[in-house]
Amino acid sequence: MVYVVSDSVGETAEMVTRAAVSQFNHGHLEIRRVPYLNEPEDIREIVEEAAGFASIIVFTLVQPNLREILVQEAGARNIRAVDVMGPLIEALGTITTTTPRLEPGLMRKVDEEYFRRVEAIEFAVKYDDGKDPRGIIQADLVVLGVSRTGKTPLCMYLAHKRIKAANIPLVPEVAPPEEIFTLPPHRLIGLNVNPQQLVDIRRERLKALGLPADAGYARSERVLKELAYARKVFQRSGCSVIDVTNKAVEETAGKVLEIYHKGERYRSE
Structure with a gap:
C-alpha cells in the first residue's frame, strides 16, 4: 500500500508515485491519495492507519511543521516516508534569495x-x-x-x-x-x-x-x-x-x- 498525502489536491505526488510504481510493473501496489491534510491530527490518523499495512507514505506538504510531524509520526512506527516537495524547495532556496511562499495548491491555481x-x-x-x-x-x-x-x-x-x-x-x-x-x-x-x-x-x-x-x-x-x-x-x-x-x-x-x-x-x- 502506498499512501499519497498532500495539503493540496495531491496530483503531483500521485503522478510521481505512479511513475515509480510502473518500474515494478505496477507490482499490484494499491495507491491511496489523501488530499487536503492541513491539521496535525489528520496526519496522525493517516499514519496510524498506514501502520496496519506494509506501506510507505509519499507526501507533498509545503508547511514545514506538517512535514516534521509526518516524518516523526511515520518514523515512530517504522514507516518509510518519502518527501517529494521538501528537498526540492530546500535546494531551490540555495540558489535564490526569494523566500518560498509555502502555500498549498499554487500550481493548481496557476494552471x-x-x-x-x-x-x-x-x-x-x-x-x-x-x-x-x-x-x-x-x-x-x-x-x-x-x-x-x-x-x-x-x-x-x-x-x-x-x-x-x-x-x-x-x-x-x-x-x-x-x-x-x-x-x-x-x-x-x-x-x-x-x-x-x-x-x-x-x-x-x-x-x-x-x-x-x-x-x-x-x-x-x-x-x-x-x-x-x-x-x-x-x-x-x-x-x-x-x-x-x-x-x-x-x-x-x-x-x-x-x-x-x-x-x-x-x-x-
Whole structure:
C-alpha cells in the first residue's frame, strides 16, 4: 500500500508515485491519495492507519511543521516516508534569495488562471465585432461603440485579465441586439471619442487599405451621425460611458475593470 498525502489536491505526488510504481510493473501496489491534510491530527490518523499495512507514505506538504510531524509520526512506527516537495524547495532556496511562499495548491491555481485566460481570449475572438449575439449573454462584459473606437484591442486586453468580453459595433442603419438592453449596467461599456480624432483614425485606416481617404466612412458628417446614434444607444441601455480620446488601451481597460468589479461587489452584497 502506498499512501499519497498532500495539503493540496495531491496530483503531483500521485503522478510521481505512479511513475515509480510502473518500474515494478505496477507490482499490484494499491495507491491511496489523501488530499487536503492541513491539521496535525489528520496526519496522525493517516499514519496510524498506514501502520496496519506494509506501506510507505509519499507526501507533498509545503508547511514545514506538517512535514516534521509526518516524518516523526511515520518514523515512530517504522514507516518509510518519502518527501517529494521538501528537498526540492530546500535546494531551490540555495540558489535564490526569494523566500518560498509555502502555500498549498499554487500550481493548481496557476494552471486554472492560465486556462481561464486562454478561454477568455478564445471568447473575445469568437464574439468580436458582433459576430454572434449569443455572446452577449455569456460575456462578463460587452463593449459598445462605433467603428475604430478600439473595441477589439480593449476586449483582447481584458481577455488577458481573464475577463470574457464581447463587442458590438454601433451603426445607425442597423439596430443593436436587444440582448444588450437586458444586461446590468456594470457589464455594459460604451466607448465615446472626439469626432475629429475619429475622423483622423478612419482616414489613416482607409489609406492603409489603399482606399480614398475622403470616402464617406471618414467624413465628418458621417462620424457625427454615428456618434450621435451611439449616444442614444448608450442612454437607452444605461451603460457606463468612457471617453477613449487620446487614451491608451491600458488606461481604458483600467477604468472598465474598476466599473466591472465595483458592480460585481455591489451585486454580491
